[in-house]
Amino acid sequence: MYVEVFAVLVAVCGVCMVVQNRLEKASHQDGGSAVSSMVEDGGTPNTIAVQKGQRDSFSRFQLSYLVVYYLAVSSDWLQGPYVYALYSDYGYDKQAIGQLFIAGFGSSALFGTFVAAVADKFGRKSNVIVFCVTYALSCVTKHSPNFWVLMIGRVLGGIATSILFSAFEAWLVSEHHSRNYPGPWLSETFAKAQFGNGVVAIVSGQLAGQAANTFGKVAPFDMSLVVLVLCGLLVSWMWSENYGDERQSVGAGLGNAWNIMLRDRRILMIGLIQSCFEGAMYTFVFVWTPAMQARSGDVEIPHGMIFSSFMVCMMIGSSLFTVLVSKFAIEKFLRVCIVLALGVFVNAIALNSLIGVYGSFLAFEVICGIYFPSFGTLRSRYIPEEVRSAIMNFFRLPLNIIVVAMMYRDLDMTTIFSISASLMLISLVGLQVLIHSPSIAHADLK
Structure with a gap:
């Protein structure tokens, strides 16, 4: 079943990519039509050249961001599957490993916001x-293998995250707006970025x-180290610096x-929605394996194939976003998505079928x-x-608290999925408030 599902998803993803590319080409042609209109209306050659060159300039800028971003997320993905396994190899039990994981999320909550404020003052590139x-x-x-050395590593990892x-x-x-590219x-x-992330x-x-x-379970971390060095070098070479309020x-x-x-x-609701949605999502990362294994019985589920299928689904979603955002307001289709996500967690409680839960x-x-x-x-619109x-890191504070609380307590699957469904319901309410919130001039808030 799993191989067949993966093959179908790859095919669907391919179709979505074709549709996405056609939409982008149509968008570029619309830009070309605008240039033609300028010619007919007597637009100057210099202005026309600027309009034609803007897309090329943007493509180079976009590439400079995506290459660095892909390396950064690659360094994270290389480590992810082997953190727990490495700790287990070093002889630590579930409780000790849980403490290490909590340290990572806790450090992100405690130090992340301060580090982010430093970025606004001293530079995002730095x-x-x-x-x-x-x-x-x-x-x-x-x-x-020393516990306290590993603890320091988790704290550093939390800050980095x-x-x-x-x-x-x-x-x-900041760079997009400073270069006056269209919204x-x-x-x-x-x-x-999301498609490539998959x-x-x-x-x-x-x-x-x-x-x-x-080479052993520490090897993925060495690979990640090499990727991080390359990422840092490219940032130093390719990116310019920008700031918040210096x-x-x-x-x-x-x-x-x-x-x-x-x-x-509006900003408060953005934070509420993000914390609740991503709190449920990160909890899902920890529980999908036991939830599916419980329904599979004695037959071990193919973790690698399932994970790959999940990532292809993420890619499908990012392509669908391109289609949806060209037709509808983001808030409208995001509301549908949150309702569907709520249904996923309800299904996880109600269904005993492996196929049904996997589909959800x-x-x-x-x-x-x-x-x-x-x-x-x-976020780019409201913050x-x-x-x-x-x-953005204030938003992550309640998110990390939610994840730590869920990890700290030894909760059963029904309780975890019930809490996740409740978080989605709160996200839905927050989105409704956001949609009906009045606009405020930020200059008046200082």
Whole structure:
């Protein structure tokens, strides 16, 4: 069943890619038509040349971001499948491993926001380089079986993760707007980033598996270290620096970000939706294996094939986002996605069928593929530039608390999926409030 499902998903993904490419070409042709209209209306040759050259300039800029982003997420995917396995090989039991994982999420919650505020003041490019160094040091600690060395590695990894999910996007959005590229092109970059993330995850998983089988379970972390060095070098060479508000101290920047977030209901709802949706999603990452294995009985499920299918579904979702965003407002189709995600967790409680639950989980991954570029676009729309990194990491604070709380308590599957469904319901309410919230001038909130 699993191989056949994977083959069908790959075929569907191929169709989605064709549709996505046609939409992008049509968009480019619309730009060309605009240039032709300028010629007919007496547009100057210099203006026409600028219009024609803007797309080429954007393509180069987009590539400079995506190459670095793909390397960064590759460094994360290379490590992911073998963190638990390495700790287990070192002789640690489930409780000790749980403490190490909680340390990672806890450090992200405690230190991530401060590190993000540093990025707004001292530069997003510099913060990305800090990510490369911090995550590389975390990889080095994996060579030691000492619990406290591994704990330091988890703390460093938590800090690096906070940067990965804030500084990269903050740099992209700031640079995109400073170069005066059209807003819809930013959504295109988010979609390509998410699609490529799925490809990178599959390839990285296969490479990590080969390395672990050949050289041992620490080898994927050494591969990640090499990727991080390359990522840091490319950032230093290809990216320019951009900032939030350089005039404020880090503490003042955090205070300003906090005040803006609390007084603008739209930003607050963005944070609520993100924390609840991604809290349920990260919980899903930890429980899909036992949930499916329980329904498979004594037959072991093929983890690698299922994971690859999940990633293809994410790619399908990112392609669907490109189609949907060209036809509908993001808030409208995101509302449908959240309702469907709520249904996935209800199905996980109600269904005993392996096929039914697997189908629901695949649908959830498609939804996640739509969600990430959608929310990247919404954040770029609502979060003010000068405190972008800080606010994005404020959003991650409740997310990390949710994940730590779910991991800390030994909850049964029904309870976990019930909590996840409740989180989706809260996300849905938050989206409704966002849709009906009035616009506020951020300058009045300082």
